[in-house]
Amino acid sequence: MSFWVDRSHPERGTIEPTRTGDRWPGPPERPKLAMRGLLILLLPLTSMFGLLISAYVMRRHMGDWQPLPLPWQVWLSTVLLVLSSAGFEWARRAAAAGWVDDVRRGLLVAGLLALAFLGSQLWAWQQLQLAGLAVATNPASSFFTLMTGLHAVHLVAGLAAWFRTRAVLAGEAEPATVQSMVQLCAWYWHFLLAVWLVLFGVLLFLA
Amino acid sequence: MAYVPSADAHAHHEPQSFVTKYIWSQDHKVIAIQYSLTAIAVGIVALVLSGLMRVQLGMPETDLVDASAYYQFMTMHGMIMVVYLLTALFLGGFGNYLIPLMLGARDMVFPYVNMLSYWFYLLSVLVLMASFFVPGGPTGAGWTLYPPQAITGGTPGAGWGILTMLLSLAIFIVAATMGGLNYVTTVLQARARGMTLMRMPLTVWGIFIASIMALLAFPALLVAAIMMFLDATLGTSFFMPAIIAMGRELPHEGGSPLLFQHLFWFFGHPEVYIVALPAFGLVSDIISTHARKNIFGYHMMVWAIVIIGVLSFFVWAHHMYVSGMNLAFGFFFAISTLVIAVPTAIKVYNWILTLWQADIHLTVPMLFAMGFLVTFVVGGLTGLFLGNVVVDIPLADTYFVVAHFHMVMGVAPILVVFGAIYHWFPKITGRMMNDTLGQLHFWITFLGTYIIFFPMHYLGVMGMPRRYYAYEDYEFIPQSAHDLNAFITYAALVVGLAQLLFLYNMFWSAFYGRPSGGNPWRATGLEWQTPDTPPKHGNWGEKLPVVHRWPYDYNVPGVEQDFIPQNEPRPHSGTAEGEHHKAEEGRS
Ligand code: HEM
Ligand SMILES: [Cu+2]
Numbered sequence: 001m002s003f004w005v006d007r008s009h010p011e012r013g014t015i016e017p018t019r020t021g022d023r024w025p026g027p028p029e030r031p032k033l034a035m036r037g038l039l040i041l042l043l044p045l046t047s048m049f050g051l052l053i054s055a056y057v058m059r060r061h062m063g064d065w066q067p068l069p070l071p072w073q074v075w076l077s078t079v080l081l082v083l084s085s086a087g088f089e090w091a092r093r094a095a096a097a098g099w100v101d102d103v104r105r106g107l108l109v110a111g112l113l114a115l116a117f118l119g120s121q122l123w124a125w126q127q128l129q130l131a132g133l134a135v136a137t138n139p140a141s142s143f144f145t146l147m148t149g150l151h152a153v154h155l156v157a158g159l160a161a162w163f164r165t166r167a168v169l170a171g172e173a174e175p176a177t178v179q180s181m182v183q184l185c186a187w188y189w190h191f192l193l194a195v196w197l198v199l200f201g202v203l204l205f206l207a
Numbered sequence: 208m209a210y211v212p213s214a215d216a217h218a219h220h221e222p223q224s225f226v227t228k229y230i231w232s233q234d235h236k237v238i239a240i241q242y243s244l245t246a247i248a249v250g251i252v253a254l255v256l257s258g259l260m261r262v263q264l265g266m267p268e269t270d271l272v273d274a275s276a277y278y279q280f281m282t283m284h285g286m287i288m289v290v291y292l293l294t295a296l297f298l299g300g301f302g303n304y305l306i307p308l309m310l311g312a313r314d315m316v317f318p319y320v321n322m323l324s325y326w327f328y329l330l331s332v333l334v335l336m337a338s339f340f341v342p343g344g345p346t347g348a349g350w351t352l353y354p355p356q357a358i359t360g361g362t363p364g365a366g367w368g369i370l371t372m373l374l375s376l377a378i379f380i381v382a383a384t385m386g387g388l389n390y391v392t393t394v395l396q397a398r399a400r401g402m403t404l405m406r407m408p409l410t411v412w413g414i415f416i417a418s419i420m421a422l423l424a425f426p427a428l429l430v431a432a433i434m435m436f437l438d439a440t441l442g443t444s445f446f447m448p449a450i451i452a453m454g455r456e457l458p459h460e461g462g463s464p465l466l467f468q469h470l471f472w473f474f475g476h477p478e479v480y481i482v483a484l485p486a487f488g489l490v491s492d493i494i495s496t497h498a499r500k501n502i503f504g505y506h507m508m509v510w511a512i513v514i515i516g517v518l519s520f521f522v523w524a525h526h527m528y529v530s531g532m533n534l535a536f537g538f539f540f541a542i543s544t545l546v547i548a549v550p551t552a553i554k555v556y557n558w559i560l561t562l563w564q565a566d567i568h569l570t571v572p573m574l575f576a577m578g579f580l581v582t583f584v585v586g587g588l589t590g591l592f593l594g595n596v597v598v599d600i601p602l603a604d605t606y607f608v609v610a611h612f613h614m615v616m617g618v619a620p621i622l623v624v625f626g627a628i629y630h631w632f633p634k635i636t637g638r639m640m641n642d643t644l645g646q647l648h649f650w651i652t653f654l655g656t657y658i659i660f661f662p663m664h665y666l667g668v669m670g671m672p673r674r675y676y677a678y679e680d681y682e683f684i685p686q687s688a689h690d691l692n693a694f695i696t697y698a699a700l701v702v703g704l705a706q707l708l709f710l711y712n713m714f715w716s717a718f719y720g721r722p723s724g725g726n727p728w729r730a731t732g733l734e735w736q737t738p739d740t741p742p743k744h745g746n747w748g749e750k751l752p753v754v755h756r757w758p759y760d761y762n763v764p765g766v767e768q769d770f771i772p773q774n775e776p777r778p779h780s781g782t783a784e785g786e787h788h789k790a791e792e793g794r795s
Contacts, residue, residue, distance in 0.1 A: 010765040013778040015501055016406075016757040024400040027751070033316050037392045040422070044384050048426035051470065055430065058466050059445065135441050139462065142443040146434065 031180035038184050042191055045154065049195050052150065053202050056143050060206060067207040068133065068140035073124035074148075077117050078200055084113035085186075085193040092186035095179040103182060104169060110189070111162045114155060121152055140207070147199050151192065158188050233318035234744050235303045238325050240635070242299035245325075246292050249332055251706075253287035256280040258703045265696025267677050275363035277676035278347030282364075283335075285350030286372070289478065290379060291335065293620055295328055297485035298383065298421065301627060302390050302414040304635065308734035309408050311399025311752040311774075313745045315389045324389070327382035334375040341367035349674060351471060354446040354464050358439040370439060373432040380425045380432075390418040399733070401754030405509070406773070408732050408758040409502065412509050413488025416516040417481045423520070424477035431470035438462070468530060472523035479616050480519045484512055486623040487554060490576045492758070493630050494558055496730045497573035498565035499769050501759035503557045511550035511557075518547045528599050537596045544594040548587070555584060566762070566769075570728075571645035575626025578653040579619050586614025589664065604674070607667025610660050618656045625652070625709065632713070633727045637740045638720030644712040648705060655702035662691050729770050732758050736772050 059065070087110025094102030125145065128134070133141040165181040229237060260280050263272040272280065303321065307314055315321045338345040347363035348356060356362045357369050364372075394407070394415045407415075434445040444462035495502045502508060524540040558580055567573065589611040593599045602608065625648070632640050667673075670683055678684050678692070726735040738748040752774040760771040 011778065013763065013766065014756045014760050014771070015763050016760070017505060018405060028316055028396045033392065033396055036396055037317060037388060040388055040391050041384075043419075044387075044422040044426050047423045048430060051427050051430050051473065055434070055445075055466055055470060058469070059463060062463050064444075064449075135437070136443045139444055142437065142445060146437065150433075 031176060031183075034180055034184055035187070038187060045191070045195075048150070049147075049199070052147055053198070056147070056202060057206065059139055059143065062139070064139065066138050066140060068128075068138075068144055068203070069131075070144075070203060070207070071124045071127040071131075073120050073127055074200060074203075077120040077124065078196065080113050080117040080120055081193050081196050084110045084117060085189045086110075087113055088182075088186040088189045091182050095175075095182040098175060100169075100175075100178075103178065104166075107162065107166055107169070107182065107185075111159065111166070114159060114162070114189075118152060118155065121148055124148070144203060147203070151196055151199060154195075155192055158185065158192060161185055161188070231322065233314070233322045235307050235315045235318070235321060236635070236742065238321055239300050239302075239304035241325050242295055242303060242328065243301075245329055245332055246296040246300060247710075249287050249335070250292040250296075252336070253284045253292060254703055254706065256284040256287075258700055260284065261696040261699040263676060264678070265693040265699075267679060272676070274676045275344070275347055278349070278674075279345045279363050279368070281674065282347050282350055282352075282372075283339075283345050287335070288617065289350065289482070290376070291332055293482045293616075293624070294383065294421070294478070295379075296624055297482060297620075298390065298414060298418060299325065299328060299386055301410070301485060301489065301631075302386070302418065304631070305410055305734060306390055306393055306414060307397070308634075308737065308742065308746060309411050309732055309758075310394065310397060310402055311733050311747070311754060312393060312397040313747065313751070316393045316397050317389050320385045321389050324382045324385035327378055327385065331375045331378035331382060334371055334378060338364070338368050338371035338375070341371055343367050346372045351475070352435070352467075353471075354435060354438065354462075354467050355448060358435060358447070370436065373436045373439075376432050377429055380429045383421050383425055387418040387422045390414060391422065399752050399754055402733075402773075405506070406754060406757045408488070409491040409505070409508055409512070410485070410488040412512050413484040413486070413491075416512050417484040420477045420484075420516050420519065421481050424474045424481065427470045428474040431467055431474070434470075435467065465527075465530060468527050469523070472526045473520075475526065476523045477519045480515055482616060482620050484516065486579070486620045487512065489627045490579050490623050491558065491561075492732065493572050493576040493626050494561055495759050495761065496630075496728050496732075497568045497570050497576070498562055499568070499761045500561055500565040501757075501761055503560040503563075504553075505757065505759060507553055508557055511554050514550045515547060518543060518550075522547060525594060525599075528596050528603065541594060541596050545591070548591060548594075551587065555580070555587075570629075571640070571642060571649060572626045572630035572728075574646070574649045574653075575622045575629065578649065579622040579626065582614055582622060582653075582656070583619040585661075586611060586616075586619060590615060602667060604672055605667035606663040606671045606673055609673045610663035610667060613656075613660045613663075618660065622653070625649075628713070630728070631734075632716070633723035633740070634725075634734055634737075635741055636717045636720070637723055638716050638718075639723045639727060640716040640720060641712050644708050648708045648712065651705040651708075652702060655698055655705065658698040659695050659702060662695060666691065731760055731770050731772050733773050736774055 087106050091103050091106030091110060094100075094106055125148075128141060128144070135142055135145045161181075162185055165178070165185055168181060169178055228234075232238060232241075257280075259272055260277060262269060263277055303315070306312075343364050343366050345364050346352070346357065346368035348365075348369060352369070352372070356365075358365055394411060398404075398407075434443075437443045438445050438447045446464050446467045447462040448464065491502050491508060522540055522543045524536060525544045528537055528540075562577075589607070593602060593608065593611055629640055629645055632638070666688055669688060671678065671688060678689065723740070725737065725740040728735070733752055733754065734742075736752060737746060754773050755776050756771065756773055758773050760773075762769050763771060
């Protein structure tokens with residue numbers, strides 16, 4: 001028998017050290033779960049891009065570093081991604097308000113802008129290539145390709161979700177499902193925009 | 208006992224065909240078993256590799272293993288044990304099986320992602336095994352994969368071997384991320400009514416914090432792996448310095464191998480605790496159950512887990528004392544390393560205080576749990592030596608280090624794995640494992656691993672360096688050390704073979720063991736209160752359980768039975784009671 005057990009309140013019928021309140025939110029609901037899941041997914045993604053930036057900063061201090069002249073296309077990319085994110089925000093608000101046509105339009109515009117963003121990235125890479133700055137030419141160009149490349153990969157994954165959302169929207173879908181899916185896309189896009197802005201800032205100011 | 212009738216009971220359709228039931232299954236219990244069996248299978252590969260290495264070290268005249276093969280075996284052994292066996296088994300195996308059952312959930316919150324997690328894990332294992340068959344064989348760079356040597360000619364497996372390793376790690380990380388996402392979200396969102404965070408069994412706490420750590424730490428390895436992959440294939444210079452290999456100048460410029468070390472250990476140290484925290488949790492629950500006593504200092508135990516989790520992200524550079532780092536950094540990392548010892552010691556004291564004056568039942572799981580305690584303390588004490596920069600410098604890269612990490616992060620968690628399998632096996636299969644075989648397995652493994660690893664401390668202090676494939680013709684290594692090495696090898700082979708007892712016991716008992724009933728250990732946790740054993744799809748039948756107490760109500764004063772299940776209502780209808788009745792009416 002435990003020598004420290006609190007014997008003064010036998011009527012409690014337990015030796016639990018604290019009384020905990022009972023605030024139960026109910027069994028898990030899909031939309032809320034999906035949103036929490038997305039937020040938790042952003043943890044490893046943040047960690048990954050953060051570590052990439054730390055590696056960049058450390059590598060930059062080595063002797064052989066030569067700053068990379070950023071191709072002008074990345075400015076274009078930035079504008080396109082901001083607009084794409086805004087398009088998703090439009091779709092998200094429309095979905096919350098139940099305007100199905102606006103959701104469609106918003107999603108379409110946002111997705112096309114995202115594709116345009118990817119195009120501008122390819123253009124930027126090609127531009128660097130032409131300037132004699134291939135992936136392996138110097139560490140700065142390697143980092144540029146790696147950082148933008150990883151970002152692009154995540155955007156492509158996002159486009160898969162965008163594609164599914166449009167498919168669901170085209171069929172008979174419950175408004176709640178649509179709303180949830182559009183919301184997930186929008187948040188993911190805002191996150192990718194934030195990552196892009198940080199990466200862009202790092203490449204620009206810590207060249 | 209109390210259950211909430213639940214509207215979602217029929218939302219989970221029972222899968223019908225064999226394929227959806229056992230192969231493409233989305234049921235957390237099936238996925239857990241798939242994960243565990245796969246992990247045990249690669250674990251056996253790693254064990255065989257260690258036996259081969261030991262034969263080379265103890266009986267070099269056999270010429271069984273040449274230098275390259277030794278490095279390749281060593282690398283694969285280390286990586287498999289740490290990542291593909293222990294991490295996968297604790298998170299994918301025990302995490303998957305126990306989290307939903309212990310929390311009173313029907314399944315993980317994202318079953319489809321959970322299923323994908325397993326298939327990615329299997330793929331990563333297959334890619335890893337494929338590296339034994341690629342040209343040049345698997346990588347021999349050491350499990351730390353340090354560049355430049357990992358990808359420079361001269362290191363075994365510097366071509367295909369390292370690339371398959373990096374690819375396999377990347378796939379594993381995707382799998383671990385999908386799993387971790389599930390475990391964390393399930394703990395946060397899918398607990399049964401009354402299961403507050405501070406009522407979760409310590410097992411769940413350990414796996415929960417370890418999963419968060421995995422989500423944050425694995426990306427470091429992913430980034431490092433991608434960068435090394437590019438260095439090796441495209442000739443970038445992330446890590447590769449200007450280098451001349453085999454008389455030829457390689458296309459790399461002043462890259463930084465140190466950068467890799469930082470990234471690797473930013474993953475590598477937390478990884479140690481990703482393995483240790485679930486072990487801590489499982490062992491707490493085993494000890495409490497078999498000592499028939501509540502865990503001492505539950506809150507302290509929870510906070511210790513959380514604090515260890517946080518601190519372990521600030522100590523990575525203690526693996527780099529000999530890399531020529533700034534002394535001020537060395538000081539910082541030495542201090543933070545020693546600070547981690549505090550919450551860890553608190554946990555050890557609490558386990559010992561739990562055992563104090565307890566009604567200890569020396570069942571097989573309990574034996575393994577106590578074996579863990581002893582081993583962990585011994586390994587932890589030598590860790591204090593190595594945590595000091597001045598002491599570490601002469602001991603770095605000797606067998607002292609091999610002894611240390613095998614004790615704390617090799618043997619100790621493995622003992623927990625065994626203990627936990629013996630403990631939860633009856634729930635998983637509905638049958639008990641054979642006790643006599645279990646006892647035999649315990650004593651051979653426990654004493655045997657001491658015989659293997661304890662003498663290595665002496666070899667280390669004597670200066671025997673690690674990662675050498677042969678020690679002949681070194682003046683400072685006396686004959687006695689060779690004899691000791693031979694002795695260690697015999698012990699290692701016996702211990703290795705003794706694991707067959709365990710495998711036999713496990714597979715035999717799964718079909719022919721004595722039926723166990725639902726709660727053979729008379730334990731309090733929710734997982735032992737399921738309506739069926741093994742639990743059916745959906746776990747709880749019609750009604751979800753309601754939790755009224757913490758999981759450690761053993762030997763409560765004034766109560767006849769020496770345990771009270773977590774879903775047993777309190778005697779006087781306090782708040783939880785009243786609400787429970789409301790709940791029962793409100794939700795049908
Ligand atoms: C009977 C059990 C085991 C035996 C006989 C054994 C034996 C060995 C041997 C001979 C080495 C090579 C040492 C050297 O040359 O420097 C080694 C390395 C290693 N082992 Fe084990 N081992 C066992 C279990 C484990 C377990 C359970 C783990 C799990 C964490 C583990 C993790 C490692 C690691 C990380 C290395 C370092 C590899 C490297 O230096 O790159 N071992 N082991
Ligand atoms: Cu460490």
